[in-house]
Amino acid sequence: MKIGYQGIAGSYSEAASIQYQERKQAEIKNLDMLGYNSFVELVQDVASQKLDAAMMPVENSTTGLIDRTMDLYRGQSVLATAEVYQPVQHILWGVPGGRIEDLEEVYSHPEALSQCRNFFAAHPWIQPxxxxxxxxxAKLVADEQNPKLAALASxxxxxxxxxxxLQKEIQSEETNTTRFFLMESxxxxGEGIGKYLQEMRGEHPKRTRLMLYVETPHKPGALAKLLNTFNLYDCNLEGLDARPIADQPFAYGFFIEVDISHVGIDMEIFWKTLAYASNRMQLIGCFEPMNDGKIGGEAYATA
Ligand SMILES: O=C(O)C(=O)C[C@]1(C(=O)O)C=C[C@@H](O)C=C1
Structure with a gap:
């Protein structure tokens, strides 16, 4: 199996891929991990099946939805088939002779910089x-060997x-954790998503979590009608995030995550009822939930 991830050795996406490999040891014999420089390329290579899968960060416990990846799935032929919770405990890495007082620039991924806002607020002379x-x-800082530079990394x-x-556990929240999706093509x-989900229930009964992208009509009560459908079928709502729709200023679509374990009707009827209440609906993920949404404990122990 060939899995792509963001970054090079030592990135959190690599750590999440390793965690997934450990969990699936019995099923996946050979796992090839390939580092990428961009999330866009990762999604393209999964959709075109150059990769079997990509390990993509989708949500962080400190900063919320990672829209730079979630937005890429809209309209793409990809599906999340598994999730991984990766503890993210940043260290401020410098070179010999480096001191926080002398730092001028700290490099990192933009998501990691946002997770350390408190540090930058307390050290205003340092530019993120x-x-x-x-x-x-981290590699850049090592190559430069300049004590005025540092990196936030694992x-x-x-x-x-x-x-x-130079400083450990630099993230603003101690339990900082990033959730990843394993995206597959x-x-x-042809027979539709409802039928697909009905078959999935038979083959993989533990895949009780759906991530959907939905656009509702822009009229009073439209979103309430959709949410009522979830209520009607006894679906616990696990997440709801609004995202702007491209080229439709101030119109929004929604990423909706639901637990379907208590749905008592055929999934074809379920899907049709949801489709009736929306203008556009895409299945973004269907997977077995890990950690029951709880962070810490087991997630930290298995890191
Ligand atoms: O830069 C990395 O190490 C990544 O794997 C990317 C990424 C992200 O995009 O959220 C992954 C986990 C952390 O939240 C910080 C950065």
Missing amino acids: IAYTDTAQS PRCGDLYQLIP FVEP
């Missing part, structure tokens, strides 16, 4: 600089790139 991923930021990057810790089957 966005870079492709956390591990390449604990593993210290050994990998011979760096010195998915073309809507």
Whole structure:
């Protein structure tokens, strides 16, 4: 199996891929991991089946939905088939002789920089600089050997790139965790999504979580009508995020996550009822939930 991930060795996306590999040891014998520089390319290569899958960050416990990846799935032939919770504990890595007082620039992935807002607020002389991923930021600092530069990256990057810790656990929230989706290629089957989901229930009964992208008519009560349908079928709503629709200023679509374990009717009827209440609906994920949404404990133990 060939899995793509953002960054180079030491990135959190690589760590999430390793965690997934450990979980699936019995099923996946050979796993090839390929580092990428861009989420756009990752999604393209999954959709075109150059890759079997991509490990993509989708939500962070400190900063919420990772829209730079979630927005890429809209209209693409991809589907999340598994999720991974990866603890994200950043270290401020510098070079020998480096001191926080002398730092001028700190490099990292933009998501990682946002997760450390409190640190930058407390050290206003340091400029946060966005870079492709956390591990390449660490490598850049190691290559430059300039004590005015540092990187926010994972604990593993210290050994990998011979760096010195200037401060540990630098993220604003101690339990900072990023949730990843394993994205695979998915073309809507001719017989429709409802039938697909009904078959899925038989074959993979533990895949009780759906991630949907839905656009509702722009009229009073439209979203309420859709949400009522979930209520009608006893679906617990696990997430709801609004995202702007391209080229339709101030119109929004919704990423909706639901637990379908208590749906008592055929999934074809379920899907048709939802489709009736929406203008556009895409299945973004169908997977077995991990950690029951709880962060810490088991997730940290298995990191
Ligand atoms: O830069 C990395 O190490 C990544 O894997 C990317 C990424 C992200 O995009 O959210 C993954 C996990 C952390 O939240 C920080 C960065």
